[in-house]
Amino acid sequence: MTDAHAKAEGSYYVPHGSPWPIVAAVALFSLMLGAVLFLDGAAPAWSLLPGPLLLAFLFVGWFSTVVGENQKGIYNLRVDRSFRMAMMWFIFSEVMFFAAFFGALFYARMFSVPWLGGQGVKAITNFLLWPHYEATWPTNGPGHVGGAHFDSAPMGIAALNTLILLTSGLTVTIAHHALRSGHRGRLKLFLALTFLLGFTFVALQAHEYGEAYMHMNLKLTTGIYGTTFFMLTGFHGLHVTIGAIMLVVIWFRVLRGHFTPERHFAFEAVSWYWHFVDVVWLCLFIFVYWL
Amino acid sequence: MRRKGGRGDRAAERAEEGPGRCARLGKGAGIVSLAAAMAGAVPAFASGWDLLNMPRGVTNVSTRIYSLHMMAFWVCVVLAALVFGVMIWSLLFHRKARGAVPDVTMVHNTKVEIVWTTIPVLILVGMAIPAARLLVRINNNTDSEVSIRVNGFQWGWQYQYLGTNVSIVSKLSQSSDAASMLDSGTNPRSVPHYLLSVDHPLVVPVGEKVRLLITSVDVIHSWWVPDLGVKRSAIPGFINEASFTIDPSKPGVYRGQCADLCGRGHAYMPIVVHAVSPAAFQTWLKQQESAGKQVSTGEPAPPAAST
Amino acid sequence: MTESHETAVHAEHDHKPHGWRRWVFATNHKDIGTMYLIFSGLMFFLGGAAAMGIRAQLFKSGLELFDPAEFNQLLTMHALMMIFGAVMPAWVGLANWMIPLQIGAPDMALPRLNNLSFWILPFAGALLISAFLVPGGAPAGGWTMYPPLMEQFGASFPMVIFAIHLLGISSILGAINVIVTIMNLRAPGMSLLRMPLFVWTWLITAYLLIAVMPVLAGAVTMLLTDHFFGTSFFNAAGGGDPVLFLHVFWFFGHPEVYILILPAFGVISEIIPTFSRKPLFGYEAMVYATASIAFLSFIVWGHHMFTVGMPVAAQLFFMLSTMLIAVPTGVKVFNWTATMWRGSLSFEPPMLFAVAFLFLFTIGGFSGLMLALVPSDYQYHGTYFVVAHFHYVLVPGAIFAIMGAVYYWLPKWSGRMYDMRLAKWHFWLSAIFVNVLFFPQHFLGLAGMPRRIADYAPQFTDWNMVSSIGGFVFGAAQLLFPYIVWQCVRSGKPVGANKPWEGAHGLEWELPSPAPYHSWQEPPSEAVLAHGAEH
């Protein structure tokens, strides 16, 4: 078969064999193995390095192949749709990952902490095991894990960050409209704004972590509040970082003249991801900082 | 068979076990699995029928659980008989080898489909109602006369009689422990109540409501005595409640085991409950209290049998 | 489908790659499917070897083979290898082979991703199994990994956690591929309600996978951070609760057991009509029943936790929702029965396995229903009654369905027929001894034998001996299976142009056997589609 066939409307492209998947499998394995060795104290911290490096190599390599093939026009709309669906479901799987941690937060706030504090059906727990504990939120638990008490994380930076992320959701949408209506200049500008806002968010978040660790004794190790706070915002922050890097990549592709008003799967995928990160943050803001 | 002794003891502890019930179960088993029942027939006789089914137990709750269990069992047997009957009929009479011609027009039939959706719902409702009633009843832990805090640990149980200074640490008996070692060379059957005996049993009165406040100091365990109908996890940091009232006419020794995987010694943390008359219980408790704060080593009064 | 279909195109010329590249760089759904199935078979034997160790230890009262800690390792690894290594990859392998054939597609939608999801597995498997080799041995907390016990294990603890992460990534990517293939690559005219049931059940399974594998990843991540980074998810002193883990785990765990069984329902729904020479009874009802089971599976997880001290209202809720699952499952069983009713039955090996599935899965379902009644579960929980329940649904359930599927489609894949007589031997030995193996465990559980113990009181000996003997014969009988498959592929009689099963229908049988390397280069025409649908 030849490429002429490939361009036939509606035909399906079955790619030839590729070394990238096996590289990906090795990269993932190195990542996990490195973590195992490090956590078990069997190797120093450098064992953590090969995994991410290989992963970076992999992403550059695999995606360049795909981008190259795409630029050659081998892919048709049906392939495009496969990619879209795959991205949607991938994001859904991420949603479920966050759901597990939100579930933990709700469980702690609605069940375990009240029970330990003598409310609800397991009130006797408090009476017999933790007689002086009163349920509050935030809390580091009846064992005062991690030492002195602290207040909840301040709303200030979080509110600012909310504004930043919401704005970035807006800018990426403007960029999308610009792409669709062929305004490349506006596209470049607003896309750049989006990832700049993203990095600002991460920077502010890092600042907040610093404050929490140094001045508030709010740590991963200070009981369930610190646990849920850092795990949720931490995984979110990681996703923002990844999303912002993806935006940068997309931006460079825009600079190179990739994407057409009709066909721009990669752009859309990244913008969906960005909206997903945005929505997760809204939930975080409401349930972690606000309520 | 060599095992006669152990079997006899167990049967005596559960005096009310009748062969009739078990024979019925045997029949049910035959219906659902001919192969297993045949293969099993010989050892089944050897072990005594009481090893085929859930014990009726000696508390109000355990007997009701038993009835619920048997009800569910018979519902399943009847449904199995019906469903498997139709299947077997097809297997026998609608086979190609007998020249059966397929009825290819049989694609679906809304009427039957509604019927076989509705009837199961009704059956389930019929099962759920008694189950829900019993559930609510079991979880009523108020009005108890004796409260005991149960602490699971790796691997044993500690019992504290609330309102007294009596505390018992209960671990696998020496004889079982020695025999349980890898290649100990001891025949388990020569050890009385191998793996089901402890050094210091829990002592409780019959006819009074005993409330257990169960927790753990390390990992999750589960306190289970089948004859009492009580199984509840011991969760570190939290208290779970359970309660039982032993039939006043059934003093005796009741045995159970830890029922949640808790590590290497999970098979080796049995529970032994001595149920004695309230008077004997009070005497025993006084004795223990006056013995001071030290951990109890005393044997309960009746029954004096080996634990 | 909006776009007009389509010839499959390939970037290279259309002959297959050779040598190791064909496998390592594979993008062909059949090659990848084959690799999945081989991997699964390997793990089945390793998991089975662990099971043989368990049964040998439990042959009689008194500790003679393994230290209890080693026993618990065997137990944990047996379950993990069987569930994540044997059954799940077997289903993905079958999906790879059959879905494109059955929906008229040239391949899976994302062939390279497909390759990745497979190749993660050997690495994950190696990481998992090497847990046995490190100091302290494999984790021994059971496949449920409850804290704080799970956190007591040494060097292998993070290995198992990360192995699970890898297995989870593989499953999620595989599931995404299945969904996209089904939603995007169906032949024109193959509307959703014309899809074969195997495709339907897999579609729904894929949704379940994407929804719950990330939750498992979350659960084990929390274990990891509690252990290494001092978080307090499962630590009461810090305001957490060990039971939180149980909730998160079982939110994954219950849908997981349907992930293991829904494709089996699909396979049975293919085999029974073929050998009854009659269309499946109640096709649409089957689809809706599958969807209802999947939906309900998200709200029943608490039935694994009746004895951990949940509020009564929660126990009630979980009891009722669990019982409800019997209704759609019943619809399935009744529909299969009605399919056989007034059919023209013959009993080739796939049908034998399907019929055994029907009987024995139903028994497992009934014991499940008994477990759902909370007060009774207070007695059953943590005993061999539960072990009997889940092995009935998993071994003569999922495993028999997998074997039935292989016996059904092997002639399609290889173009050759296997030794029918030997396969019948395999069946009868399996079907009889699986009952000898697991039926007595009901008695043991009821009589009070806890599960997960390395040694037991002497009165349980007799039934354990029966069970172990059943296990050894059952296990030995499984050796026939790879032999039969091997022999078939090497030297089986070619099936030629005819369908190997006269009653078979569906698109896959419209292709020659073995199917061409790129399955449906030309999408099937409406005529082919219609021909495939009739008998």
Ligand code: HEA
């Ligand atoms: C393939 C796997 C599979 C499947 C399909 C099922 C199916 C079911 N399971 Fe099972 N289960 C497991 C795998 C599975 N299970 C595993 C692995 C465990 C243990 C995990 C562990 O702890 O390690 C477990 C444990 C388990 C428990 C917890 C026990 C305990 O630990 O205390 C419970 C409790 O409710 C339960 C219930 C059920 C029910 C109600 C069904 C239902 O879906 C069954 C429905 C089917 C039928 C009922 C039969 C057919 C129906 C009819 C013929 C219609 C007529 C019927 C009626 C009207 C009643 N299961």
Ligand code: HEA
């Ligand atoms: C799909 C899942 C699956 C499958 C297929 C099986 C298959 C088998 N299981 Fe498994 N099992 C589980 C899932 C599964 N199990 C789970 C989830 C648990 C709970 C774990 C926990 O509590 O955490 C469990 C627990 C479990 C226990 C309970 C242990 C305990 O609680 O202490 C036992 C005991 O008998 C057991 C036995 C068997 C046997 C004999 C088989 C047989 O069917 C296996 C047959 C296969 C073979 C034997 C392999 C083929 C042959 C060879 C390797 C050749 C060598 C043969 C000989 C030497 C004869 N299993």
Ligand code: CUA
């Ligand atoms: Cu304690 Cu098991």
Ligand SMILES: [Cu+2]
């Ligand atoms: Cu379940």
